[in-house]
Amino acid sequence: MGPFVPDLISDQLNLVVALAIGFLFGFVLEQAGFSSSRRLVGVFYGYDLTVLRVFFTAAVTAAAGVLLLAAGGLLDLTAIFVNPTWLAPAIAGGVLMGLGFLLGGFCPGTSVCAAAIGKVDAMVFLAGGALGVFGYAELFPRFAAFADSTSLGPAKVYESLGVSPGLFVLLLAAAAILAFTVGGIVERKVAPDAAPSRLFAKKKHVAAAAVLLSFAALAAVVPNRNARLVAKVNAPGYVPHHVVKPMSPDELAFRIIDGDQRLRVVDLRPEAARKARPLPGTIAVPAGEVLGKEWRSTFSPRLVKKVFVAEKEAEAKTAAYLLVETGFENVAYLEGGYGAFERTVLSAKSPEGEGRFAPVVERFREQARTALAERVRLERAAGTAAPKKVKKVQGGC
Amino acid sequence: MNEKHMNPYLAGFLLGLVLLLTIFVTGRGLGASGATKNVVVAAVGAVAPQHAAANPFYSKLLGPGHEAPLKGWLVFEVLGVLLGAFVSGLGADRLRFVTERGPKVSVKGRLLFALLGGALFGAGAQLARGCTSGAALSGMAVLSVAGFVTMMAIFGSGFLFAWFTRSLWLGAKAGR
Numbered sequence: 001m002g003p004f005v006p007d008l009i010s011d012q013l014n015l016v017v018a019l020a021i022g023f024l025f026g027f028v029l030e031q032a033g034f035s036s037s038r039r040l041v042g043v044f045y046g047y048d049l050t051v052l053r054v055f056f057t058a059a060v061t062a063a064a065g066v067l068l069l070a071a072g073g074l075l076d077l078t079a080i081f082v083n084p085t086w087l088a089p090a091i092a093g094g095v096l097m098g099l100g101f102l103l104g105g106f107c108p109g110t111s112v113c114a115a116a117i118g119k120v121d122a123m124v125f126l127a128g129g130a131l132g133v134f135g136y137a138e139l140f141p142r143f144a145a146f147a148d149s150t151s152l153g154p155a156k157v158y159e160s161l162g163v164s165p166g167l168f169v170l171l172l173a174a175a176a177i178l179a180f181t182v183g184g185i186v187e188r189k190v191a192p193d194a195a196p197s198r199l200f201a202k203k204k205h206v207a208a209a210a211v212l213l214s215f216a217a218l219a220a221v222v223p224n225r226n227a228r229l230v231a232k233v234n235a236p237g238y239v240p241h242h243v244v245k246p247m248s249p250d251e252l253a254f255r256i257i258d259g260d261q262r263l264r265v266v267d268l269r270p271e272a273a274r275k276a277r278p279l280p281g282t283i284a285v286p287a288g289e290v291l292g293k294e295w296r297s298t299f300s301p302r303l304v305k306k307v308f309v310a311e312k313e314a315e316a317k318t319a320a321y322l323l324v325e326t327g328f329e330n331v332a333y334l335e336g337g338y339g340a341f342e343r344t345v346l347s348a349k350s351p352e353g354e355g356r357f358a359p360v361v362e363r364f365r366e367q368a369r370t371a372l373a374e375r376v377r378l379e380r381a382a383g384t385a386a387p388k389k390v391k392k393v394q395g396g397c
Numbered sequence: 398m399n400e401k402h403m404n405p406y407l408a409g410f411l412l413g414l415v416l417l418l419t420i421f422v423t424g425r426g427l428g429a430s431g432a433t434k435n436v437v438v439a440a441v442g443a444v445a446p447q448h449a450a451a452n453p454f455y456s457k458l459l460g461p462g463h464e465a466p467l468k469g470w471l472v473f474e475v476l477g478v479l480l481g482a483f484v485s486g487l488g489a490d491r492l493r494f495v496t497e498r499g500p501k502v503s504v505k506g507r508l509l510f511a512l513l514g515g516a517l518f519g520a521g522a523q524l525a526r527g528c529t530s531g532a533a534l535s536g537m538a539v540l541s542v543a544g545f546v547t548m549m550a551i552f553g554s555g556f557l558f559a560w561f562t563r564s565l566w567l568g569a570k571a572g573r
Contacts (some may be wrong), residue, residue, distance in 0.1 A: 003424030011464075015473045017423060022477020024415045025427055025530075029478070030485035032408035037497050037511075041566050043552075044559035053405035054412060055534065059548075061413025062538035066420055080424045083527060083536045085543040090532070093525025094550020096517050101555050102562040104514015105497075107529035108522065109429035109478065111515065116479045117486030120496040121511040128515020129430065129522075133437040136520040140454040147524055155542040165540055172537075200404060208406035395425030395535075 001293055002075045005393055026113055035114035037105025037121060044102060046190040049183040049197070056176035060212055063169045064219035071222040078292035081395030082154040089147050104128065166220030173216035177209045226291055233321035240324045244317070246335035247307050250361065253345040253368040256281045256375070262303055268310040268319055269338060277342070279309060280375035290319045291326060299328050306331045313337040345369070401489060416538050425470070426535020430522035432475035435466040442466070454523075471531075500568035510565060525550070 005014050032054045033039050042048025069075035101107055104125045106114060111129070114122030140147070158168035184205065187195040197205070223231070232238065255263045256279075267274055267282040274284060285295055287310065299306055306323065308316035308331070316333035323331045334341060344351070345368050351361040402408075419427055435458070442449045442459045449455035458466050466472075486492045498507035522528040525547050527536070533551060536544020 002421040005423045005425075009422070014423060014470060015468065018470045018473035019477040019480075021415065021419050021423075021427070022474035022479075023481035023484075024418075024477075025412075025474070026478030026481025026483075027485045028408060028411045028415055028481075030482040030491075031403040031489075032405060032412070033402035035482060035486065035491070038499065038566060044555045045563065045567060050402070050405045054409040055529075057406050057409025058412035058416060059534060059537040061410050062416040062420070062534075063540055065413065065417035066538055066540075069417070069421060075421055080420055080539060081426065082539045082541045083426075083532060083543045085541065085546065086526065087542075087546065090525045090543055090546045091550045093521040093523070094547045095554040096521030096524065097528060097547075098551045098554025098556075099558055100514040100516070100518030100521060101529075101551065102514070102558055103510045103565070104518060105511065105566075106514070106518075107429070107551075108433060108518060109427075109528065109530040112429060112475055112478045113482035114497075116482035117491050118494040120494060121498065121507055124508045124511040125515035125518075126433070128512035129433045129519035130437050130515075131512070132516035132519025132521075133430075133434050133523060134441070135516065136523040137437065137441070137452060137454040140523075141452060144453065152542060157540050157542045157545045160542055168540060196402075196405070204404065204406070208404075211410075212406070393424030395423075395428075 001073065002069065003079055003393060007293075025109070026116065029110060029113045030117065034110040035117050035119060035122070037114065037119070040107075040110055041102065041105050046183075046186045047194065048191070049180075049187050052183050053180055056179060057208070057212060060169065060173045060176055060216055063172065064216045067165055067169060067219040067224070068222060071219075071224050071228075073225040076291075076293040078289045079294060079393060081393045082156070083395065084154045085152040086148065087150040087152060089149065092146075100132075164220075165224075166222075170213075170216045170220040173213050177213060180205070180209065226288070229291070229322055229325055230318060233318055233325055238321070240321050242324045242329050242331070244320045244324055245332050246313070246317075247332045248335050249341040249344045250364065250368075252307060252309075252334055252341065253372065254364070257368060257371040262305060264298065264301075264304050264306050266298075266306055266308050266319070268308055268315060273311065273338075277338070278376045278379075279338075279341075280372055280379050282309065287315060287319070290322055299323055299331075302329050304330065308333045309338055309341075310334070311338050313340070346372075413538075416535065420535075420538060423470075426531065426538060427474065428471045428527060428531030428535065429475060429478070430519065430528035431469065431471035431531055433519060434523065435469040435472050439466040499564070499566040501564050507565075 009017060029035070033050055034054070039048050040051055043051040066075065070077045097107070106122055106125045108129055111122040111125040115126055156165070158165045161168065184197045187197050233240070252265070256265065265279065265282040267279060267284050268287040271284070283298060289295070306328070308319045310316035310319065313333065313336050316337065320331040320333045345365050351358050351365070354361045416427055419425065438449070438455050438458045441455055449459055496504045496507055498504065518528065522532070525532050526543070527533070527547065529551060533544055533548035537548060538544070
């Protein structure tokens with residue numbers, strides 16, 4: 001499952017990969033005609049909309065491809081770099097870049113391409129770029145506060161709009177085709193003789209639109225691997241091919257206090273709940289990321305029992321089944337969810353339904369409460385309650 | 398100008414596949430402006446190390462515990478872009494030293510505006526954490542808000558201000 005950095009491809013080899021990928025990137029950009037400033041700025045004056053066509057076709061292809069790879073279980077979406085959003089700086093920077101595009105006739109990537117084939121204006125643009133970075137860096141301390149303002153983190157655009165990623169890509173493809181159509185009309189009006197869209201037959205425009213739309217539609221209908229597996233394990237009549245047993249709250253408490261080396265407690269609860277009602281000796285994994293590559297090494301030891309703890313039993317059970325479904329063994333879940341743990345182990349009330357063992361159970365729970373509280377206190381003091389940090393892919397310019 | 402370029406849809410599809418391959422293999426997107434940034438940071442770090450240490454923009458990328466900025470992923474990727482574009486231009490017989498400009502602009506004027514435009518782009522890309530490739534295109538591929546916002550800001554600003562810069566690109570008649 002991709003990506004192969006950092007586990008399969010080392011940092012050193014990644015630089016060779018970078019060179020090879022850059023070669024393809026540069027080759028395609030130059031083939032598209034992006035080494036010509038007059039062609040590039042044509043998009044802003046309507047006489048040449050090549051940029052619009054190439055850019056949006058590429059965006060839709062890549063976005064649909066990412067979803068399809070993830071749907072096929074070939075790419076782990078939780079492990080890829082999603083550039084974080086700083087809203088106001090992104091807009092302000094974008095406006096500056098738009099102006100730079102109009103005045104300079106390139107963007108950084110295309111200027112490298114054009115410089116490679118001898119365009120002097122592109123070489124000067126590149127030098128200007130270095131000056132711009134230098135100027136920005138020198139003035140940086142003055143507006144560092146603005147540059148870090150309105151942070152939204154690695155926000156996803158479809159989440160902001162409240163639609164599924166597949167539907168969003170389909171809408172993007174539709175918008176792109178609309179833009180190509182309107183753009184083509186404009187282009188032929190502005191430059192009746194030289195419009196690039198005249199260079200090839202209408203049939204080809206239609207075929208391209210059809211391919212693009214069907215690619216996006218495919219991405220929209222193929223269910224995502226996570227969703228597909230969740231649906232499978234929650235279907236009536238599903239029987240996991242390894243035994244998955246519930247673990248009682250008392251057993252869990254005993255094994256945590258006992259420091260059981262063959263137990264790994266995985267806390268799926270959201271951070272706020274984990275902070276407010278802590279359980280010691282756990283690994284925090286976001287509920288939707290159980291199948292992420294990042295956690296494979298956590299779940300793979302077969303002799304270690306993985307116990308899922310969630311607010312609701314059903315959620316922990318689903319996670320346990322997902323693990324079994326993807327080839328892991330020795331998995332369990334907390335019976336009754338975290339609420340049951342609170343009502344039994346953490347409650348001072350006399351145990352119910354324990355018959356003649358009630359006094360023993362009550363004594364155990366009393367000791368467990370003290371021991372668990374002590375463990376929580378120690379973890380907080382040592383700072384080990386922080387979730388395990390795994391080396392993640394870094395990206396961005 | 399040699400007009401024999403690839404069909405833009407095919408070029409876009411191939412560009413999309415290159416980007417997809419990049420994400421699949423490395424988990425990150427393409428970029429360009431980051432390479433310029435790394436070169437500038439490395440240069441300032443070499444010429445004036447104390448000055449660089451005092452400014453968080455440089456110091457974030459320099460010093461012990463950091464890989465040398467010139468060994469950055471984007472630096473190597475951009476070297477690849479140079480090679481790839483060169484080979485493409487060689488194949489299509491487009492290799493020559495020229496200054497491409499609008500019909501009303503002198504060579505000197507064109508270069509001056511290229512410098513200015515480059516500087517604006519360089520600065521803007523720092524503020525927006527990436528340029529057309531790194532923030533907009535790669536961001537759109539992973540459906541990030543930043544990708545779409547940056548793309549709309551770049552093109553929106555381009556369309557908004559295009560009228561003011563028309564004498565740089567257009568001739569007396571409409572079209573080129």
